[in-house]
Amino acid sequence: MNLNIDKDIRKAETLPAEYFKSKEMYELAVEKIFAKTWHFIGDTSVLPLNEMAHPMSLLDGCLGEPIVLTRDKAGDIHCMSNVCTHRGNIVVNNPGPLKKLRCGYHGRRWDLSGSFEHMPEFKAAENFPRPCDGLAKVPFKIWKDQFMFAAVDPDFDFDEIIEDMDTRVGFLPLEEFRFDANRSKDYLVNSNYTLYCDNYLEGFHIPFVHPDLNDALDYKNYRTEVGKYWNLQVGVAESGVDSFNLPEDHPDYGQEIAAYYYWIFPNMMFNFYPWGLSINVVRPLAHNLTKVSFLTYVYDETKLDSGAGALLDKVEREDEFVVEGVQKGIQSRFYKTGRFSPTREEGVHHHHQLISDFLQK
Ligand code: FES
Ligand SMILES: [Fe+2]
Numbered sequence: 084m085n086l087n088i089d090k091d092i093r094k095a096e097t098l099p100a101e102y103f104k105s106k107e108m109y110e111l112a113v114e115k116i117f118a119k120t121w122h123f124i125g126d127t128s129v130l131p132l133n134e135m136a137h138p139m140s141l142l143d144g145c146l147g148e149p150i151v152l153t154r155d156k157a158g159d160i161h162c163m164s165n166v167c168t169h170r171g172n173i174v175v176n177n178p179g180p181l182k183k184l185r186c187g188y189h190g191r192r193w194d195l196s197g198s199f200e201h202m203p204e205f206k207a208a209e210n211f212p213r214p215c216d217g218l219a220k221v222p223f224k225i226w227k228d229q230f231m232f233a234a235v236d237p238d239f240d241f242d243e244i245i246e247d248m249d250t251r252v253g254f255l256p257l258e259e260f261r262f263d264a265n266r267s268k269d270y271l272v273n274s275n276y277t278l279y280c281d282n283y284l285e286g287f288h289i290p291f292v293h294p295d296l297n298d299a300l301d302y303k304n305y306r307t308e309v310g311k312y313w314n315l316q317v318g319v320a321e322s323g324v325d326s327f328n329l330p331e332d333h334p335d336y337g338q339e340i341a342a343y344y345y346w347i348f349p350n351m352m353f354n355f356y357p358w359g360l361s362i363n364v365v366r367p368l369a370h371n372l373t374k375v376s377f378l379t380y381v382y383d384e385t386k387l388d389s390g391a392g393a394l395l396d397k398v399e400r401e402d403e404f405v406v407e408g409v410q411k412g413i414q415s416r417f418y419k420t421g422r423f424s425p426t427r428e429e430g431v432h433h434h435h436q437l438i439s440d441f442l443q444k
Pocket of ligand 1 (some may be wrong): 167168169170171172186187188189190191
């Protein structure tokens with residue numbers, strides 16, 4: 084299968100249809116893409132007090148890596164493997180208050196940062212404990228004391244991404260954004276995850292697929308900026324539509340911006356609106372099945388149902404309809420590959436290049 088993507092968008096062809104249909108490619112992507120990149124794991128409100136633990140499965144259904152978050156006595160948050168270094172039992176099963184981490188199988192014990200403390204019946208064991216008898220540290224970042232990210236073995240430093248996002252959206256009081264469970268929802272999409280992300284990565288389809296959203300955005304000024312492991316779509320507001328109050332030193336000062344759509348390779352979307360933030364986490368479950376979690380963080384409730392960030396459920400259903408249409412279409416014996424619009428599909432081209440690079444590393 085030819086996975087090479089020409090760097091020149093004017094000449095490039097898309098990833099071949101075979102890529103999207105292949106179980107082997109999906110399995111390769113789990114290890115070569117998802118185990119090598121960063122994932123959103125929620126916000127710090129899961130550990131409201133000191134001396135607490137919160138176990139979870141990193142990118143459940145895809146990586147499914149058992150990890151545990153703890154907040155120690157001093158209030159510091161740690162992220163580590165939730166697998167006992169003795170014979171591999173899961174250490175913490177339930178979230179809640181905890182002073183020590185203790186494996187329920189044979190009693191191995193660690194402090195809340197994962198440092199080894201005690202193991203019964205091991206006095207005669209030589210060269211014990213070794214540093215690796217502590218719980219393995221999981222690469223971990225917290226953005227604005229609020230949003231948490233973890234990775235298995237990342238190929239890049241998440242600080243690079245945070246720095247870029249801060250220049251654009253750092254003016255927003257992100258630490259004050261609050262999760263709203265009632266406005267959050269999971270969607271199951273019958274498609275390869277790549278197709279779901281590709282659809283997100285272009286505004287080209289907005290006039291065709293999303294009539295309401297199209298009324299809120301100034302399509303001719305809609306633009307995409309491509310970074311190394313992220314890209315940004317800037318949704319300029321139609322006149323009279325809610326927009327951000329940008330500070331004078333902001334790169335877009337003087338423009339009416341209705342939305343910033345940040346995509347972070349391979350599967351995170353941070354959609355900033357004047358009311359707050361909608362985070363979309365795209366979780367591939369199989370080569371033809373994807374779960375998308377919409378996580379809503381509200382800042383200004385008075386703006387919730389207007390502008391580019393209104394009717395998100397309707398927009399999602401419109402997107403699913405076309406994405407599932409593509410999933411059916413690419414099964415055709417006639418469809419092999421496509422081309423990119425040089426003016427409207429820079430984000431999709433960027434995505435295909437990253438997939439190509441990571442799979443061929
Ligand atoms: S597996 Fe954890 S103490 Fe034995
Ligand atoms: Fe869309």
